[in-house]
Amino acid sequence: MINYLWAILIVLGVLYGSLTGTLGEVTLGAIEEAKAAVALGVTLIGVVAMWTGLMKIAERAGVIQALTRYMAPVLKFLFPNIPERHLARKHIATNIIANMLGLGWAATPAGLNAMKELQKLNKDKEVASIEMCTFLIINISSVQLISINMIAYRIQFGSDNPTEIIGPALIATIVSTIVGVIFCKFMMKVKTH
Amino acid sequence: MKMLMLFSDVMIPLIFVTIICIGLSKKVPVFDAFIEGAKEGIKIVVDILPTLIGLMIAVGIVSRSGLLGFFTTSLKPLTDQLGFPAPLLPIAMMRTISASATTGLVLDLFKTYGPDSFVGRMASIMMGCTETIFYTMTIYFMSINIKKTRYTLVGALLVTLVGIIASVIITYSVF
Known part of the structure; x- marks a missing residue:
């Protein structure tokens, strides 16, 4: 899937560029994006290392365990097949909480660790487990409570009421997450019985 | 505030x-x-850095070649019928692929129409309830070498579509 998507994007882009005479732009775009990705990676290394460093302290002090306990009923409902004390639960809880607070950069390392732990429970290492599907769909449904970035952009462009979108956005998020949960629970039933 | x-x-x-x-x-x-x-x-x-480089190159090529803009223009008659503002289409589409590119598109829309315009509000709400599908799936599944993602993409597209429809309906009814 990922292999085809990537290939299709590039092939179609180049084909279209050669038909419309924008190949110069395409060349420039490809090189600039490659460079931009590394620049982004450098920033990511610093920010992610800062967060995982802090989280290691929190983990050693038992903070994450306390948060995970708070999330336990939700996780039990969404992931009934993950053993109660498994590390995957902790990482999923951290990922969901970070996403709720709009700390996307904090959510990704926890999410990647969650996938690593879910992979340990997975029987076929090349095929996504039901838990992985549920985790990603819930993640993509966006459980964000407040989009602080968006409010900042709105202020920057002179909005009279930058925060007016919080309520509507929250409702839209809740609707999409509920549909995501129903879909995952339905697929869970279909795939396990 | x-x-x-x-x-x-x-x-x-x-x-x-x-x-x-x-x-x-x-x-x-x-x-x-x-x-x-x-x-x-x-x-x-x-x-994850190699994945990031590969993805950003692909997005850069599609965007710079003009293919993305071509899509928007050719789908405009359809979006008009659905009551979905055409300027939001590149954002809704890019949203599934790249977060940073989407942010750039939203800021461009704010510059053109203003954040308090109808499309400005709709874009703001839409950004708050959707996630980058392909980016997230690639980063998460590639990190553990999963080849078959099963029904993740269908579910992800479903929640994104529901999020977009909800944004449109809510924007129409609130503002």
């Missing part, structure tokens, strides 16, 4: 102080623990 800005300002320092204080109270060697965790973080980013 000021409270919220203050909230975002103090969030990170507050997390720092809280975690370090709790760590100290539990007799955790805080700096040693930080270094250990930071090493893990660097490894995580180095592992």
Whole structure:
């Protein structure tokens, strides 16, 4: 899937560029994006290392365990097949909480660790487990409570009421997450019985 | 408003102080623990960097070739019939692929129409309830070498579509 998507994007882009005479732009775009990705990676290394460093302290002090306990009923409902004390639960809880607070950069390392732990429970290492599907769909449904970035952009462009979108956005998020949960629970039933 | 800005300002320092204080109270060697965790973080980013480079190149090519713009223009008659503003189509589509490219498109829309315009509000709401499908799926599944993603893409597209439809309906009914 990922292999085809990537290939299709590039092939179609180049084909279209050669038909419309924008190949110069395409060349420039490809090189600039490659460079931009590394620049982004450098920033990511610093920010992610800062967060995982802090989280290691929190983990050693038992903070994450306390948060995970708070999330336990939700996780039990969404992931009934993950053993109660498994590390995957902790990482999923951290990922969901970070996403709720709009700390996307904090959510990704926890999410990647969650996938690593879910992979340990997975029987076929090349095929996504039901838990992985549920985790990603819930993640993509966006459980964000407040989009602080968006409010900042709105202020920057002179909005009279930058925060007016919080309520509507929250409702839209809740609707999409509920549909995501129903879909995952339905697929869970279909795939396990 | 000021409270919220203050909230975002103090969030990170507050997390720092809280975690370090709790760590100290539990007799955790805080700096040693930080270094250990930071090493893990660097490894995580180095592992995903090649994926990031590959994806951003592909998005750059599609966008710079004009293919993305061509899609929007040719689908405009359809979006008009659905009551979906055409300027939002590139954002809705790019949203599934790249977060940073989407942010650029939203800022461009704010510049053209203003954040308090109808499309400005709809874009703001839409950004709050959707995630980058392909980016997230690639990063998460590639990191553990999963080849078959089963029904993840269908579910992801479903929640994104529901999020977009909800945004449109809510924007129409609230503003």
